[in-house]
Structures are given as structure tokens and as C-alpha cells.
Amino acid sequence: MVVDQRFGLTDEEVDRIFHALADATRRDILRRSLEAPLSVSELAAFYDMSFAAVQKHVAVLEGAGLVTKEPDGRKRLVHGNPETLAKAQALMEEYEAIWRSRVERLEALLSEDR
Amino acid sequence: MVVDQRFGLTDEEVDRIFHALADATRRDILRRSLEAPLSVSELAAFYDMSFAAVQKHVAVLEGAGLVTKEPDGRKRLVHGNPETLAKAQALMEEYEAIWRSRVERLEALLSEDR
DNA sequence: CTGATCTACAACCATTTGGTTGTAGATTAT
DNA sequence: ATAATCTACAACCAAATGGTTGTAGATCAG
Numbered sequence: 001m002v003v004d005q006r007f008g009l010t011d012e013e014v015d016r017i018f019h020a021l022a023d024a025t026r027r028d029i030l031r032r033s034l035e036a037p038l039s040v041s042e043l044a045a046f047y048d049m050s051f052a053a054v055q056k057h058v059a060v061l062e063g064a065g066l067v068t069k070e071p072d073g074r075k076r077l078v079h080g081n082p083e084t085l086a087k088a089q090a091l092m093e094e095y096e097a098i099w100r101s102r103v104e105r106l107e108a109l110l111s112e113d114r
Numbered sequence: 115m116v117v118d119q120r121f122g123l124t125d126e127e128v129d130r131i132f133h134a135l136a137d138a139t140r141r142d143i144l145r146r147s148l149e150a151p152l153s154v155s156e157l158a159a160f161y162d163m164s165f166a167a168v169q170k171h172v173a174v175l176e177g178a179g180l181v182t183k184e185p186d187g188r189k190r191l192v193h194g195n196p197e198t199l200a201k202a203q204a205l206m207e208e209y210e211a212i213w214r215s216r217v218e219r220l221e222a223l224l225s226e227d228r
Numbered sequence: 229c230t231g232a233t234c235t236a237c238a239a240c241c242a243t244t245t246g247g248t249t250g251t252a253g254a255t256t257a258t
Numbered sequence: 259a260t261a262a263t264c265t266a267c268a269a270c271c272a273a274a275t276g277g278t279t280g281t282a283g284a285t286c287a288g
Binding site: 039076 | 233234235236237
């Protein structure tokens with residue numbers, strides 16, 4: 001099952017967050033929607049691919065909780081969600097902390113016998 | 115081409131980093147190898163899959179620069195690489211900064227007409 | 229009302245992913 | 259020297275990914 005449930009996130013949720021971030025187009029969509037909410041078709045205009053493809057990328061980001069879609073007439077405004085971003089950051093800081101604590105243990109060992 | 119070359123990382127490198135993190139087994143391998151270097155077969159013993167499968171996961175982490183392999187006799191010691199981790203964290207902080215600057219712009223607008 | 233726009237979603241396809249088994253080379257232990 | 263261990267890597271397979279086109283439902287504009 002692989003332990004990884006910190007921050008109230010299941011493995012599957014963390015999988016989805018990092019998978020969503022593992023594509024340059026999706027990262028660009030996330031950046032733009034963090035700057036200001038945009039409709040899906042406004043987003044689609046930026047990329048050299050079909051509307052449906054962009055729609056799928058937005059769906060992946062939405063499934064990861066990185067963006068939300070707010071109905072606005074016939075449009076859906078895509079908003080970036082900084083909360084999920086913060087959770088992912090916290091996750092990565094955990095890894096850094098693990099490494100740092102290892103360095104500290106090694107330093108403690110070294111200072112022990114001097 | 116989608117702009118994303120901060121921190122000396124190309125889109126492809128960022129893709130590989132997040133893709134490597136988007137799997138619970140790989141995150142667990144990373145955590146263990148940050149705690150202490152381990153051989154591939156030592157790592158493989160933790161998971162309910164073949165040695166070759168774990169070997170592939172390590173290769174993905176290595177391709178992303180998240181771990182390095184150091185030859186040690188017939189073993190290869192897998193070390194976690196905190197530098198790449200730090201780069202990924204910096205990337206995510208960029209996104210947070212984008213969102214924060216947007217909030218600041220909105221607040222500036224609000225305080226303008228009062 | 230009619231036509232244009234925005235979105236949703238299904239069906240399809242090529243490629244990648246994540247697993248398997250099997251073979252072979254290097255190193256260590258007996 | 260032989261056997262056991264550790265790793266590398268190829269070949270294979272099912273499922274997921276990232277793209278496409280096409281169809282249809284809502285909503286807005288003339």
C-alpha cells in the first residue's frame with residue numbers, strides 16, 4: 001500500500017497532483033488560471049491543439065484539485081486553486097526534511113568521536 | 115513551445131521530475147534513499163513486485179535526477195538527490211508567487227477607490 | 229426564432245507506462 | 259572453480275495517456 005498519507009492526501013490524490021503537473025501544457029494552463037480566471041475556449045486559443053485536447057488537460061488539473069471550474073453563462077471559468085498547490089509543496093518539504101534529518105544524524109555521529 | 119525554463123530546467127526535465135513523483139512506489143523509493151543509500155535489491159525487497167519492475171522505477175527517478183546510482187562492488191547504491199528536489203520546490207513556489215501577486219493586484223484595486 | 233459560440237462527451241488511434249519473464253554479465257562467497 | 263548474488267537489459271503484454279474527429283446540449287446575439 002506504500003505509506004504516504006500525510007496532509008490528508010491519499011496516495012492516489014498525490015499521484016493525480018504530480019501527474020497533472022508532469023505536462024508542460026497543463027503547467028501553462030495552471031499558471032494562466034492562477035494569474036486570472038479564463039474560460040476553456042480562451043485557454044484553448046493559446047495552444048496548438050484541439051479544443052477537446054485542452055478540455056481534457058483542464059479535466060486532469062480539475063481531477064487533481066489544482067483548478068476549479070465555475071459556471072458563468074455558457075462559459076466555464078477555470079480558476080487556479082492555490083490550496084492544492086500548497087499541499088504539494090508541503091509534501092516536497094517533507095522529503096527535504098527527511099534528507100536534512102539524515103545529514104543531521106551524520107553530523108551528530110561525526111561530532112560524537114572528536 | 116510553452117514557456118517554462120526557469121531554474122535552468124527545460125520543460126522536458128520538469129516533465130520527468132513530476133512524472134517520477136507521480137507514483138507512490140517511486141515516492142517511497144525516493145524517501146528511503148533520502149534516509150540512507152540502499153542497493154536496488156534491498157529496495158526491491160520492500161515491494162510486492164519483481165526486481166525488474168523496481169529497477170525500472172529507480173531508472174525513472176534517475177532519469178529525473180531525483181536519485182543517483184553509485185557503483186559499489188556488484189551492488190549499485192541508490193542515493194536520493196536533494197538538489198533536484200529543491201529545484202522542483204522552487205518551481206512550485208513560483209506558482210504560489212503568481213497567485214499571491216494576483217491577490218495583491220486585486221487588493222490594490224480595492225484600496226484604490228475608497 | 230435562428231445562427232453562432234461554448235462546452236461536454238463518445239469513439240477512435242498511436243504511443244507510453246508499468247508490469248511480467250527470461251537471459252546474460254559481474255562480483256562475491258564457499 | 260563453482261555456486262550464489264546483484265544488476266542490466268530485451269521482449270512482451272495490458273492498460274493508461276494524449277491526441278484526434280464528430281455529435282449534441284446550452285446559452286447568447288441578431
